[in-house]
Amino acid sequence: MTCCGSSIYLKNKFGVGYNINFVKESNAVDSDKIINLVKKYVPKATILSNVSNNLSMQLPLNDLKNFSSLFNEIDEQKNSLKYSEYGISITTLE
Numbered sequence: 623m624t625c626c627g628s629s630i631y632l633k634n635k636f637g638v639g640y641n642i643n644f645v646k647e648s649n650a651v652d653s654d655k656i657i658n659l660v661k662k663y664v665p666k667a668t669i670l671s672n673v674s675n676n677l678s679m680q681l682p683l684n685d686l687k688n689f690s691s692l693f694n695e696i697d698e699q700k701n702s703l704k705y706s707e708y709g710i711s712i713t714t715l716e
């Protein structure tokens with residue numbers, strides 16, 4: 623199979639969105655606050671993994687316009703959400 627286009631073009635055309643990953647603090651026993659906040663801005667977000675101190679969610683491309691507001695609220699509520707860091711990445715085409 624051959625595809626023509628830049629990697630960003632192909633990911634936007636055929637990809638499933640972005641992944642957001644949280645590293646929870648050691649005293650965080652519950653991920654519900656984080657999940658509920660993400661779903662407030664991205665209702666179709668799905669949980670990829672919720673194991674130990676790591677939470678990964680997939681965010682569909684069609685809610686890209688809400689990401690800025692989501693990130694602002696994540697940053698503002700860092701203490702109450704009990705995470706130490708988070709990051710976002712675009713999904714691969716694999």
